[in-house]
Amino acid sequence: MIMYTLGEEDNAPSPEEALAEYIRRIRTGLALSQKALAEKSGLHLQSLGKIERGKTTRLNQKSRRALAAALEVREEYLEKLSGGVTTQPVQTIKICPNCWIPGSEPEAMWSHPRSKFCFACGTGLRSRCAGCGEAMASFRFRFCPHCGRPYKD
Numbered sequence: 110m111i112m113y114t115l116g117e118e119d120n121a122p123s124p125e126e127a128l129a130e131y132i133r134r135i136r137t138g139l140a141l142s143q144k145a146l147a148e149k150s151g152l153h154l155q156s157l158g159k160i161e162r163g164k165t166t167r168l169n170q171k172s173r174r175a176l177a178a179a180l181e182v183r184e185e186y187l188e189k190l191s192g193g194v195t196t197q198p199v200q201t202i203k204i205c206p207n208c209w210i211p212g213s214e215p216e217a218m219w220s221h222p223r224s225k226f227c228f229a230c231g232t233g234l235r236s237r238c239a240g241c242g243e244a245m246a247s248f249r250f251r252f253c254p255h256c257g258r259p260y261k262d
């Protein structure tokens with residue numbers, strides 16, 4: 110079981126509190142100006158202003174982490190208040206130009222970030238059009254929408 114000190118729990122957002130109010134409360138509690146917090150967190154003053162005015166209600170992971178550190182609060186609080194959306198890096202679709210059947214879903218193993226070669230035939234995997242270098246738009250496409258070259262050799 111993880112124990113948190115009382116001091117940290119004191120900085121928890123109240124149930125009715127919105128992200129904007131919460132950040133302003135913690136910031137003023139730390140006697141930081143908006144500018145000082147912007148500098149401390151590395152966020153743009155303008156971005157911070159938008160957050161505090163409630164114009165920005167969702168924070169990406171990087172901003173959350175930076176703000177949580179600067180405000181000395183747990184990142185989960187900001188995560189909860191910003192809709193709990195965790196930004197996952199978009200996985201790049203990769204295909205084996207040899208084994209892939211156009212129109213079918215590529216093997217999950219091909220798209221694994223560390224896969225470079227096809228597990229079945231050893232062919233170099235491809236995430237971009239061999240013709241123009243644009244990222245593969247969809248595995249439902251047989252041809253590159255940018256240059257018309259077939260994705261499969």
Ligand SMILES: [Zn+2]
Nearest residue numbers: 205208227230
């Ligand atoms: Zn293959």
Ligand SMILES: [Zn+2]
Nearest residue numbers: 238241253256
């Ligand atoms: Zn192309």
